Amino acid sequence: KKAALESILYSYKHGFSGFAARLTETQARAIA
Known part of the structure; x- marks a missing residue:
């Protein structure tokens, strides 16, 4: 996975x- x-x-x-990029930056950090 x-x-x-x-x-x-x-x-x-x-x-x-x-x-x-700006919208998902926070989400990306949350996932990572």
Whole structure:
């Protein structure tokens, strides 16, 4: 599941790069 999670986070960061970066920064820290 870790690989899948990393893959999702990767796609998330690069997919919404810039726009959601601020919105998901807190969530990313919470997950990490």
